[in-house]
Amino acid sequence: MLGLGKMGANMARRLARGGAVVHAWNRSPDVALSLAQEHANVLARGSLAELVAGLATPRLVWLMLPAGRATDEALHTLLPLLSPGDTVLDGANAYYKDSQRRAAQLAQAGLHFMDAGVSGGIWGLQNGYALMVGGSARALAAAEPFIKILAPAPDTGWLHCGVAGSGHFVKMVHNGIEYGMMQALAEGLALMNGKREFDIDLAAVTEMWRHGSVVRSWLLDLAAEFLQRDQALDDIQPYVADSGEGRWTVLESVEQGTPAPVTSLALMMRFASQGQGDYANKLLAMMRSGFGGHAVKEGEA
Amino acid sequence: MLGLGKMGANMARRLARGGAVVHAWNRSPDVALSLAQEHANVLARGSLAELVAGLATPRLVWLMLPAGRATDEALHTLLPLLSPGDTVLDGANAYYKDSQRRAAQLAQAGLHFMDAGVSGGIWGLQNGYALMVGGSARALAAAEPFIKILAPAPDTGWLHCGVAGSGHFVKMVHNGIEYGMMQALAEGLALMNGKREFDIDLAAVTEMWRHGSVVRSWLLDLAAEFLQRDQALDDIQPYVADSGEGRWTVLESVEQGTPAPVTSLALMMRFASQGQGDYANKLLAMMRSGFGGHAVKEGEA
Amino acid sequence: MLGLGKMGANMARRLARGGAVVHAWNRSPDVALSLAQEHANVLARGSLAELVAGLATPRLVWLMLPAGRATDEALHTLLPLLSPGDTVLDGANAYYKDSQRRAAQLAQAGLHFMDAGVSGGIWGLQNGYALMVGGSARALAAAEPFIKILAPAPDTGWLHCGVAGSGHFVKMVHNGIEYGMMQALAEGLALMNGKREFDIDLAAVTEMWRHGSVVRSWLLDLAAEFLQRDQALDDIQPYVADSGEGRWTVLESVEQGTPAPVTSLALMMRFASQGQGDYANKLLAMMRSGFGGHAVKEGEA
């Protein structure tokens, strides 16, 4: 297990509790040492070389590194250390095309690559993680015992989606759907909030909808919960961050030529919430005022 | 109970099973007679006058009439038959502004009006109906025993949303959210379907997402179920009907000035699926070809 | 001419310059008196009764009143003063359904109604006004001499679109198109502004596009002009107001079931620029943070 951030550390814990021996490495070594103290079957490793050396072949190296260059850098270091037949699994979020590229790169060295979209957040330690896995059947055989420990139950909550890249692809689409569903729910709740004359109790409505309505969903559960505590949201900034998956989903739509208008728009609304549409809005304000200003110039001519 | 269509008849059945005495009327009397044969405590009524005469005051008249003029016509007939203090509840789908108008109209005659958005479809008979109810506290008192029989459980699945009109308003917003959520889910599934190289099993993915994913929802359950039977959908027409609630939600957004871009777009995509965008697309095709055609004309000048 | 705001006063001036005798009334009488001093053939009228009394039958009464109730109030006052065969023309912006209603109302009294969508802004005095006119052929006959004075030239820039209501309908659609075109242009310019590495001179690009590009348009002319003066727009608020026509266009799309997704979205983006989407964005921010918060609760269970 390389990378012991919030996700990686908890996954290591769940694996350890499930009886697996986990060789753990992190850029700052304290986290690995602390994990090793928690669990006897977690072994803290000081370097990638030490970690690889400690594993019997065929090895399984599980990456949970931050997005960006870290994964490519780790692969670059690992490549000469690993032996043909070893498997590298990337469980962090990544663009599926990067995963396809990495799979091809590793295959040249006789290594297997797997990609796993992992969902579960901070409650995954207790409840398990949903895993969407891509890679060959041989690679899966190596990883499957560990996937079964991580999943909510050995047979549910994980899926071998297909070849390398398909795991991150399915996770990407999952998050794209999430963008649209969230936006739809938020728009409806805002319309109720905006209807002052009815003075609707959003907490009560969302709680009621949880029982038997067509829109019942985990996102609704979540909304019902925080609306129970606060409906005014006066202290919340109307700023909605976005991460890679939403963007990648729109790129996919454009590349395929398959329309995903609502998904795209949900992403664009997040951009707008971040103030990235301000310049366009200034231009529009200028055009509107210009209907008059231009006229003056024309009139003088 | 006026109007024994699919919804009305099953609601009458559930009320009868729950111990209520139901006076039932339908435009074509066979349905009422048949219901009366099924249940001893359903009484078939041949006319509105007979139905009203058979009820002790204060009466509760529950309308489940088809959309359009039927409700206004029934109110027109009922108005002289009812007595001050009686309550009329409209459980059919209606634009909340119509419900507000009807409430004002009945109030002038000393009658109470309630509006109830009813969700549940054909499985409501067994599982109960979610009811979003608007109207005064006094009117609610008359209707509450029956609402509790109809609901999945006496205390869940129904809500007194506020004054008359608010029940249909909340139901309208519910359906607006449904439009956006459905569209988001469909777009994501279509992107997976369009990624031929991965040959993803949509039934397996949706089934897996039901366990622990962020997008788990009743709509996903539904999709997982029919994808299990058929993923190709070769025999399905790509035509998506729309009903009043989606349209009313967009009108509400425009009137409030509260943006509901994803909801609006989900509705517009349905219009497009119905071929209503064909003329615009023909115009666009002409404009594209015209880039050349116009040039010819210019060149000749 | 009833209503001597910016538009009405300039239209009265253009009519007077064109040789017409104009009976002018305004809520605050100063404007009418001032116009009468400017032009010998403008007659200031102190009341609607005086104005009507001073006109020979068949009369033509031209309304340029502010949006809202003013037009209905004026019609209410005028109705008993006018004689069968007289014509009332509403040249202010109005929802075409209101114009249809007013036409029916006046027809009962034997009066003609015309509606005219007037475009031209403050440069119309010099250049003429584009008029989109609805009403019967008989009504048009009365108004045509004046329309020809107002138009840029007697035969261009005005159109008899059809029956009463159609003038305001065509003007409404015109403005709807304007919303979408403006938004498209603003988005493109913002993308160039956002591409810092190219440091593109937006004034130069828009000026160049005016010559021979596919997007050449009056809106582009306008943009080129103000970008020449200021590209940073640091002192401009990113707030884009909206007026009735954009909203009515979206209502029309929804009522017809004819998709107008880009027009609708351009309107929604204006709502968002006005901060009307803030509550939805706060909800989205809460949902995002809730992915974790919810987990904690689950974990404790």
Place this chain on the structure above:
Amino acid sequence: MLGLGKMGANMARRLARGGAVVHAWNRSPDVALSLAQEHANVLARGSLAELVAGLATPRLVWLMLPAGRATDEALHTLLPLLSPGDTVLDGANAYYKDSQRRAAQLAQAGLHFMDAGVSGGIWGLQNGYALMVGGSARALAAAEPFIKILAPAPDTGWLHCGVAGSGHFVKMVHNGIEYGMMQALAEGLALMNGKREFDIDLAAVTEMWRHGSVVRSWLLDLAAEFLQRDQALDDIQPYVADSGEGRWTVLESVEQGTPAPVTSLALMMRFASQGQGDYANKLLAMMRSGFGGHAVKEGEA
């Protein structure tokens, strides 16, 4: 001039008419020979080697090759033939990132690269071509005499936008704006067409709008022209093709995080017109019918 398709051949003609000596090559040599017969100062070249050999240094090689691999293949062939200080200008449509990559590739060999977005279609031969040019000042010096012949007039209709890549970038954004403007116009015209009760003459309205309206534009001119000939469009397919620029513009919006919702949606509507949204619509139809179907299953349980 490499590549004598419709655009390339006419540009060669305009250059020849303007007095330039044009060395012309095409994959199928007939076109080059035919051009050479038309114009004494067009020299047909049988191979890239022959073409390069015939040019005095510093050379200017102008590419007008079809999208895809052709440009990279030509560059691969040209690279060993050219000498430091020569300039290659790509006047075909290309993704600006490809142009940036090619500029870097050529710079390593001491060659200059320019990219030019060329607008003008088949009327450019007579009226000139609008050129949006990227590249260094030195490269521009070599190309400027030819650019001035191609442009509508020596000083208008072309712009040095900035460094290599910026020309194709500006052209890409131009086309993105075009997508949105076209869609906005088409939506408005479709709303008028859909309003049967007014029976509006779209040809008359668009012609009138050309005089003084806010939406006057070249696209409107185009629409007015073909609507004059045919408003029913019965024989036109509602299929709207799309090309690279619209897609690249959306990718740019996503990469920048600058919202371009209307542009994106205009593209998505084209995808939908191509039937690419059919699978999503089938899913939606299934979900709608499933509200009932699911119920049956539930009821039986």
